[in-house]
Amino acid sequence: MTDTASTTNYLNSTTGWRSWLFTLDHKRIGLMYLLFIAISFGLGGFFALALRLELINPGKLLFTAKQYNQMFTLHGAIMTFLFIIPSIPASLGNFILPLQLGAKDVAFPRLNLASLYIYVLGAIFCVYSMVAGAADTGWTFYTPYSSTTDTSVISMTMGAFILGFSSIFTGLNFIVTIHKLRPPGMTWFRLPLFVWSLYATAIIQVLATPVLGITIVLLVLERVLGVGIFDPALGGDPILFQHFFWFYSHPAVYIMILPAMGIMSEVVSAMASKKIFGYRLIALSSLAIAIISFLVWGHHLFVSGQSDYAAVIFSFLTYLVSIPSAIKIFNWVSTLYRGSIDLRAPFLYFAAFLFMFCVGGFTGVMLASLSLDVHLHDTYFVVAHFHYVMVGGTTIAFLSGLHYWWPKMIGKMYSEFWAFVAWLFIMVGFNMTFFTQFLLGSKGMPRRYYNYLDQFQPLHAFSTSGTWVLAIGFLIMAFYLIDSIMNGKPAPANPWGATTLEWQTDSPPITENFHDTPVVTTDPYEYGVAKS
Amino acid sequence: MSQESHHDHFIVPTSVYVGALGALLILTVITVAIAQINFGSFNLIVALLVAIIKASVVMFVFMGLWWDDAFNRFAFLSSLLFLFLFFLFTFADVWFRDFRSPLESEILPIKSPVRPAVVGEKSSH
Amino acid sequence: MNAPDVPIQTHQVAHHFATAKQEFDSAKFGMWLFLVTEVLFFGALFVAYGFLRWRYPEMFVEAHRILSWKMGAFNTLVLIVSSFTIVMAVQSIQRNRQRLAQRYLGITAALAGVFLVVKYFEYMDKIHHGFLPAKFFSGVGVSEHLHLFFGIYFTMTGLHGLHVLIGIGLIVWLMKRNRQGHFYSGFFTPVEMVGLYWHFVDLVWIFLFPLFYLVG
Numbered sequence: 101m102t103d104t105a106s107t108t109n110y111l112n113s114t115t116g117w118r119s120w121l122f123t124l125d126h127k128r129i130g131l132m133y134l135l136f137i138a139i140s141f142g143l144g145g146f147f148a149l150a151l152r153l154e155l156i157n158p159g160k161l162l163f164t165a166k167q168y169n170q171m172f173t174l175h176g177a178i179m180t181f182l183f184i185i186p187s188i189p190a191s192l193g194n195f196i197l198p199l200q201l202g203a204k205d206v207a208f209p210r211l212n213l214a215s216l217y218i219y220v221l222g223a224i225f226c227v228y229s230m231v232a233g234a235a236d237t238g239w240t241f242y243t244p245y246s247s248t249t250d251t252s253v254i255s256m257t258m259g260a261f262i263l264g265f266s267s268i269f270t271g272l273n274f275i276v277t278i279h280k281l282r283p284p285g286m287t288w289f290r291l292p293l294f295v296w297s298l299y300a301t302a303i304i305q306v307l308a309t310p311v312l313g314i315t316i317v318l319l320v321l322e323r324v325l326g327v328g329i330f331d332p333a334l335g336g337d338p339i340l341f342q343h344f345f346w347f348y349s350h351p352a353v354y355i356m357i358l359p360a361m362g363i364m365s366e367v368v369s370a371m372a373s374k375k376i377f378g379y380r381l382i383a384l385s386s387l388a389i390a391i392i393s394f395l396v397w398g399h400h401l402f403v404s405g406q407s408d409y410a411a412v413i414f415s416f417l418t419y420l421v422s423i424p425s426a427i428k429i430f431n432w433v434s435t436l437y438r439g440s441i442d443l444r445a446p447f448l449y450f451a452a453f454l455f456m457f458c459v460g461g462f463t464g465v466m467l468a469s470l471s472l473d474v475h476l477h478d479t480y481f482v483v484a485h486f487h488y489v490m491v492g493g494t495t496i497a498f499l500s501g502l503h504y505w506w507p508k509m510i511g512k513m514y515s516e517f518w519a520f521v522a523w524l525f526i527m528v529g530f531n532m533t534f535f536t537q538f539l540l541g542s543k544g545m546p547r548r549y550y551n552y553l554d555q556f557q558p559l560h561a562f563s564t565s566g567t568w569v570l571a572i573g574f575l576i577m578a579f580y581l582i583d584s585i586m587n588g589k590p591a592p593a594n595p596w597g598a599t600t601l602e603w604q605t606d607s608p609p610i611t612e613n614f615h616d617t618p619v620v621t622t623d624p625y626e627y628g629v630a631k632s
Numbered sequence: 633m634s635q636e637s638h639h640d641h642f643i644v645p646t647s648v649y650v651g652a653l654g655a656l657l658i659l660t661v662i663t664v665a666i667a668q669i670n671f672g673s674f675n676l677i678v679a680l681l682v683a684i685i686k687a688s689v690v691m692f693v694f695m696g697l698w699w700d701d702a703f704n705r706f707a708f709l710s711s712l713l714f715l716f717l718f719f720l721f722t723f724a725d726v727w728f729r730d731f732r733s734p735l736e737s738e739i740l741p742i743k744s745p746v747r748p749a750v751v752g753e754k755s756s757h
Numbered sequence: 758m759n760a761p762d763v764p765i766q767t768h769q770v771a772h773h774f775a776t777a778k779q780e781f782d783s784a785k786f787g788m789w790l791f792l793v794t795e796v797l798f799f800g801a802l803f804v805a806y807g808f809l810r811w812r813y814p815e816m817f818v819e820a821h822r823i824l825s826w827k828m829g830a831f832n833t834l835v836l837i838v839s840s841f842t843i844v845m846a847v848q849s850i851q852r853n854r855q856r857l858a859q860r861y862l863g864i865t866a867a868l869a870g871v872f873l874v875v876k877y878f879e880y881m882d883k884i885h886h887g888f889l890p891a892k893f894f895s896g897v898g899v900s901e902h903l904h905l906f907f908g909i910y911f912t913m914t915g916l917h918g919l920h921v922l923i924g925i926g927l928i929v930w931l932m933k934r935n936r937q938g939h940f941y942s943g944f945f946t947p948v949e950m951v952g953l954y955w956h957f958v959d960l961v962w963i964f965l966f967p968l969f970y971l972v973g
Binding site: 643644646649650652653656657660663664667675676679680682683686687690691694695700701703704707708710711712714715718719722723726727 | 782785786789790792793796797800801803804807808810811812826830833834837838840841844845848851852952953956957959960963964966967968971972
């Protein structure tokens with residue numbers, strides 16, 4: 101049954117704002133998350149445009165130095181805590197995970213709704229902090245500046261604290277769902293790779309986020325009670341704060357990239373109509389990344405004053421964590437070989453991911469080298485590296501998944517032509533903005549600087565103009581996606597000819613997901629012989 | 633789906649719980665008594681060992697981990713492992729903070745080309 | 758198996774679970790995962806404690822004498838007994854002895870209350886003598902960094918005390934539902950879950966007691 105316009109599905113089965121506000125349906129919750137995440141991206145993006153505009157010339161253009169500091173803090177905090185950490189798990193994950201498991205819902209639907217409410221509450225704290233004297237510490241809140249500055253550090257960090265619980269509960273929910281709600285016949289090695297990636301992500305969410313919570317509590321107590329644990333004047337150690345902060349924040353970047361990699365596995369297999377190469381290695385490499393990610397945080401402290409022995413250990417382990425990621429890259433490329441490739445939007449974003457995640461990954465390995473990091477730490481090189489992995493990696497993969505699952509979620513097809521146009525703008529704009537920053541950083545331009553030497557100005561200006569191209573791309577995307585909701589062609593149940601369970605039900609699905617509980621008898625990517 | 637009977641819940645006998653309570657009370661007395669003895673630098677380790685034994689009784693008997701799904705045991709014990717790793721690596725820094733590699737103690741006769749810029753001066757990069 | 762000694766409301770398994778066992782196992786697993794997060798949450802504070810104690814060993818020896826080990830030991834016994842009473846409450850429900858469970862739950866909540874009262878007296882004494890975190894510290898002592906000890910002491914025992922308070926609320930909620938006949942041999946999941954939480958609170962104190970009150 102693929103006729104969607106007139107049949108009952110999860111979107112129209114009940115009406116009224118109360119049926120959405122108090123829903124327990126993971127699909128509606130995922131959709132609401134998608135909306136909030138898109139808004140957060142817009143807000144964080146606005147600050148990005150503003151701060152890059154300020155940097156088009158040295159010296160003051162529109163903002164004071166303090167306002168500039170506040171803007172990059174807000175850009176970082178909003179993008180990290182409100183956009184990218186929840187992005188894939190809370191929106192696409194919530195929607196697709198039970199479907200891929202042939203389940204009716206996640207294990208704890210009320211906890212899922214609570215996660216959404218908690219997210220909104222955390223967002224309110226962050227927005228409040230913006231107007232109450234926004235923090236100017238950078239999203240990393242290093243002490244002793246963050247424990248002494250007069251800006252509203254407490255409300256911003258309390259926002260992050262609250263958002264942390266949303267993340268923890270989502271992760272907890274997913275782990276239990278994957279363990280307990282699998283259908284008959286779906287053994288662990290028959291799980292779709294997106295599910296594996298969400299599982300590995302959830303492990304990190306559950307283990308790492310509480311440490312961020314405590315770090316924030318300690319920072320707040322430091323400000324309010326003057327505990328002194330991070331203040332050298334009182335006998336404390338500011339590097340201890342960095343250990344605490346990065347124990348979460350490094351695994352956090354794997355919360356960002358692992359689900360993205362999961363999406364890439366799904367998309368490459370479906371769009372090449374070919375069984376994924378090296379399924380077990382990809383699945384196990386997700387777990388390996390999750391575990392090793394906890395052992396590398398000190399690479400953020402190479403020049404902070406930690407001991408040489410610790411630095412060497414962290415450097416070695418950082419090299420190690422790149423290996424499972426590389427395994428995935430090889431497997432995805434191998435999947436393409438002798439596949440029958442469908443060049444529509446999900447694949448375009450996959451191709452973009454392949455290139456840009458590799459750039460980000462290679463430069464990460466460069467930064468893992470102690471000797472190089474001494475020169476590159478706190479320069480634009482680092483900024484470029486993490487934007488390549490977070491935007492060029494996670495965000496691009498998120499867009500791939502968004503387009504891939506859009507027909508399933510909304511029941512409508514978007515315009516491939518405008519999707520291609522937006523993709524072009526985003527690719528060009530992104531690389532204009534951030535490749536330039538590798539050059540800036542290796543020439544010595546420090547990050548978070550409001551002012552700079554004249555010789556950096558051409559590169560800065562070029563980077564800023566790239567942000568405008570990027571912004572146009574995203575605006576085009578917003579237009580054609582919203583347009584498709586109203587005017588898009590009704591989507592078939594399986595527009596990509598994919599094999600995972602979510603495609604074996606209607607687009608959009610009924611509230612209970614499946615008419616009959618699926619029984620699984622095959623591996624998830626049985627595409628048969630690839631066409632040559 | 634209606635309710636089913638209590639399936640296969642194993643009910644731990646009261647005597648086991650009472651035994652655990654007794655053990656914990658005795659161990660608490662030991663905790664205080666052993667703190668009076670000076671083991672020098674091992675004081676902390678001894679105190680932690682007694683605490684770990686008490687914690688194990690609470691975990692395995694009162695919390696039922698002994699009779700529970702193996703994965704619940706694995707999950708909880710893994711969290712302790714990760715906590716231990718947090719300790720380990722943080723102390724790898726803190727403990728060795730003051731050790732200097734011999735290379736760093738040498739003063740090498742290298743003249744750095746870097747010097748503070750003069751206002752209006754352009755760098756040669 | 759006894760018949761329940763209060764009128765029972767039978768529990769309906771949620772629609773997305775196939776069996777009651779699947780629902781119970783999921784809830785239990787979920788609770789253990791929550792306790793995993795609590796391990797990392799409190800555990801990080803233990804790392805902070807470890808750092809401070811390693812840095813200032815003599816200061817810790819001096820500072821701990823300001824605390825009353827007798828009150829600490831008494832509180833330890835209180836929590837251990839309360840762990841026993843709550844697990845007996847769970848077992849009573851499993852045996853359909855709802856009235857007995859109610860009494861065990863009540864004793865648990867009362868013991869928790871006693872714990873908090875003792876803590877109140879301890880805190881008042883410290884505040885009275887000025888043994889507080891740095892901003893408010895005015896205590897008399899030899900070591901230069903006594904405020905650090907009290908900073909971490911109040912943080913850790915305060916957070917723990919907050920968890921005790923929340924636990925009391927949860928136990929009172931259980932008692933209300935028990936009186937309404939929600940729990941019986943076929944369904945006692947919330948009682949078991951609160952029990953696990955309560956044991957965890959006890960676990961944290963088992964480590965806090967020697968580390969703060971019995972240093973050196």
